[in-house]
Amino acid sequence: MCIRDRASWKGDLAAQFREDYTELADAGIGSEFDGYGKLRLEAEVLALIGSDGFEDELRAGDKGEVILDVTPFYAESGGQVGDTGDLTWEGGHAYVLDTQKPLDGLIVHRVDVTEGRLLKGAGVTATVAERKRMDTQRNHTATHLLHAALHQVLGPGAQQAGSLVEPDRLRFDFSWDGPVNFDQLQEVERIVNSEIVANRELGKELMSQDKARELGAMALFGEKYGDTVRVVTVGDGEFSRELCGGCHVERTGDIGLCTVTGERGVAAGVRRLEAVTGRGAVELLQENARLSNSLAGRYQTSFEQLPELLEKRDENLAELENEVITLKHKLASGDAGVEEIREEVEGV
Numbered sequence: 001m002c003i004r005d006r007a008s009w010k011g012d013l014a015a016q017f018r019e020d021y022t023e024l025a026d027a028g029i030g031s032e033f034d035g036y037g038k039l040r041l042e043a044e045v046l047a048l049i050g051s052d053g054f055e056d057e058l059r060a061g062d063k064g065e066v067i068l069d070v071t072p073f074y075a076e077s078g079g080q081v082g083d084t085g086d087l088t089w090e091g092g093h094a095y096v097l098d099t100q101k102p103l104d105g106l107i108v109h110r111v112d113v114t115e116g117r118l119l120k121g122a123g124v125t126a127t128v129a130e131r132k133r134m135d136t137q138r139n140h141t142a143t144h145l146l147h148a149a150l151h152q153v154l155g156p157g158a159q160q161a162g163s164l165v166e167p168d169r170l171r172f173d174f175s176w177d178g179p180v181n182f183d184q185l186q187e188v189e190r191i192v193n194s195e196i197v198a199n200r201e202l203g204k205e206l207m208s209q210d211k212a213r214e215l216g217a218m219a220l221f222g223e224k225y226g227d228t229v230r231v232v233t234v235g236d237g238e239f240s241r242e243l244c245g246g247c248h249v250e251r252t253g254d255i256g257l258c259t260v261t262g263e264r265g266v267a268a269g270v271r272r273l274e275a276v277t278g279r280g281a282v283e284l285l286q287e288n289a290r291l292s293n294s295l296a297g298r299y300q301t302s303f304e305q306l307p308e309l310l311e312k313r314d315e316n317l318a319e320l321e322n323e324v325i326t327l328k329h330k331l332a333s334g335d336a337g338v339e340e341i342r343e344e345v346e347g348v
Contacts, residue, residue: 066087
C-alpha cells in the first residue's frame with residue numbers, strides 16, 4: 001500500500017469510528033496482539049468489513065478489513081508503522097497491506113484477497129513480513145539510542161517531540177531552540193554506534209506506571225499511558241529506559257550501524273533528526289563511496305587529496321576572475337589598447 005493509499009484508509013477508519021468499529025467493540029469483539037516474539041500465528045476471523053460494511057466473506061479481487069481474535073501484526077502506533085504480510089488458509093491467500101488500531105483493543109488488517117474465499121469464522125495463518133519487521137525494529141531501537149545520546153550531547157532539555165519509524169528510515173523530533181552543529185551530530189552518532197558495538201541486551205518489562213517513573217523511565221510528553229506500561233531498557237538502564245509499546249531488537253548489535261542523514265527545524269523550538277540503520281546505512285555508505293570514487297577519478301587524484309586540490313582550483317578561479325574584471329575596467333576606461341589587452345588575455 002502506498003503512503004497516499006494508507007493515508008486514505010486511515011481517513012476511512014476515522015469516518016467509520018462511530019459506526020462499524022464501535023459496533024464491534026460494543027459486541028465485545030476485540031483483538032489480542034501477540035507479536036513481540038512471534039511472526040506467525042494461527043487465528044480466527046472474527047469479522048470482515050467490505051465497501052458496504054460487514055460481510056460474511058471476501059473473495060479474490062476484493063479489498064477489505066479483517067479482524068482476528070489474535071494477531072502477530074503490529075498496529076501503527078507510537079510512531080511505528082503497521083506491519084504487512086500474509087493471511088493464508090486452505091485454498092486461499094490475502095496480502096495484509098497495513099495494520100491499524102482505530103479503537104483500544106481492536107486491531108484492523110487491511111487486506112487484498114488474491115485467491116479463494118475468506119470467510120467469517122475461518123481459521124487462518126497470519127504471517128508478518130519478516131524483513132520489514134526486522135528493519136523497522138532496528139530503526140525503533142535506534143530512536144531510543146538517539147534520544148539518550150542527544151541527552152548526553154545537548155542535555156536533558158532535548159526531549160522527544162515525536163517520531164516516525166519505518167523499515168527504510170527513521171526520524172526523531174525533539175525540543176531544541178537552535179540547529180545542532182556538525183560536531184554535535186557526529187558525537188551523537190558516535191555514542192549511538194558505541195552502544196551498538198557494545199551489543200547490549202534490551203529488556204522489555206510490564207510494570208505499573210508509578211514504578212516505571214520511579215526507575216526514571218522517559219515518557220513521550222502528551223502521550224496517554226495506562227496504569228500498566230511496557231518499559232524498554234538498554235543494558236542495565238543507565239543509558240536508556242523508556243516507556244514504549246513498540247517492537248525492538250533483542251540486542252543493540254542487531255542494529256548493525258546507525259548513520260545520521262540530516263538535521264533541520266520543523267517548527268518553533270522543534271528539531272528533526274533523520275537516520276538510517278542496518279542495510280539502509282550500508283547502502284548509504286556505499287553510495288557515498290561511489291560518489292567519492294567518481295569525484296577522485298574525475299580530478300585524477302585520491303579522495304584524501306581531493307579537498308586540497310579543489311581548494312587550489314577555487315583559489316586559481318578567483319585569481320582569474322579578478323584578472324578578467326581588471327581587463328574589463330581597462331577596456332572600458334580606454335587605458336589600454338585592444339592589442340595590449342589581447343596580449344594580456346593570451347597570457348592568462
